[in-house]
Amino acid sequence: MQQLLDTAEKIRTMEIRGAGRIAAAAARALRDYVEMLETSSFEEFVAKVEKAKSILIETRPTAVSLPNAVMLAGSYDAETVEEARSQILDNATEFIRNADTALDNIGEIGAKRLRDGDTVMTHCNSHAALAIIKTAHKQGKRIKVYATESRPRRQGFITIKELSDAGIDTTLIVDSAVRYTMKNVDTVIVGADSITVNGALVNKIGTSQLALAAHEARVNFISAAETYKFSPSTLFGDLVEIEERDPEEVIPSDKLGDIPGVKISNPAFDVTPSEYIDLIVTEAGAFPPQMAYVIIKEHLGWELKKMG
Template structure:
């Protein structure tokens, strides 16, 4: 039986939160930013339903709910960051703690909504009239830059990868088409061949480490390597909550391995006992392949990742669990 369905019977007051957790796990809710917002909202709504008077019991329930959300997607750093930013409080009374968490969630959701617009404005300054842009997967952050540049009247076009195995690129080309932006869809393995026609590569992020490395949809490092070889700029667009504080302590970011059934039908695979499938959802792009990281607070070289973590997430070494 599914873990979350089992939990439903044990924690009946968590139904809505468990539903959100399941949607995140199965990628019904996808994209690092959208995952973060959904988790923050789910925790906020759950806190409203907690019926305890003891602060220790309250904190235990909040931690329990937070862990359920965090465990759904191990790579998307935006998820634990959003949960931690939402749940932290200094209150000693339940009513005060509840109010503080609600304020945290409302603030996070408001800032997350504003971040896309700010990143679009900042990143669009890096786009020139006539540019051909290559993008990968389906990143609202990356698309905010592309659509903002187009709305500014810049004559641009986009090459979008299919982004297998889940083909998120099909979502991207639909959104670009709806904006009226000329777009070409390519298979992932055509990236190097098509790079000669590209001016700038723009991608999103699921996590950014202390040394400025980018963790993103598998295939991103292929784009970065091809762009570097062809001497084309690569811009990463990411909200500050996608930076990973735990990497300051030396923690590694887990790369999520997803089901082989996303790649090949299980019945076909069952008939080939000597074959196994490796399906990593993400890969790691070294900082030296990234020209600039666009955030809602400005554009930075990847070497400034530590500054972003310390000043904008506000977590010191000793405060990170």
């Protein structure tokens, strides 16, 4: 259990971050926990596995990749401990393998949308979005990237390091320079923490500003998202919870004394409506956001309830 608790803590504190990475880390933690779980009582096994799943799911509320990973990796239909254990080990291993392959496929599919000489803008640090940019670069296309700083956690610094290590022409901009810079951009590519059944994109705070600026400037806006980033429960009316993080990420606590009474709001994600999204690139194909239900039904196995 200690190892699983350590992973949960790393996700909570963002030592492990990004919707894809937290999904794979959760699947791995669950797999290792189940492998070591010592009990011959099926009831005890079920209770402990379900507890472990909720510990992982409760670490961060917005990325649906987390509950989806736990659901896909941790599913079993068994009556004995050994049967359930073996099914979870297989499912978790398959989830982790598929997650890796998905990034390669997203890279291949998305790179077809970039032309030699294109300029891309990206936000935060998304492995899926970077897979597209890096694949296009590997194909010999000359791609230039504007990466936003992404305050307050500055994940943009991870992005610019990754892009410059790959030899890609990269420029860092502050978040407030998005609209000013958009005139130089051909395509915006961002990741996804959740995509709802109506095709809305939940991603790092500020994503919707990129989308609005892109829309106004007639610039393409693409989200790169593995199919496990689609949110099945939004089909039944659930809303995606937007994580509110510690004000200390915005302003250090020793400075707060200078501004008594001032409140700090630190939402970590925002919502971009589907009308601002041209394309969602998944490992299963690239399609408009209006097709979100198809993914929820065919890849995640949830569908509308039949009446009567």
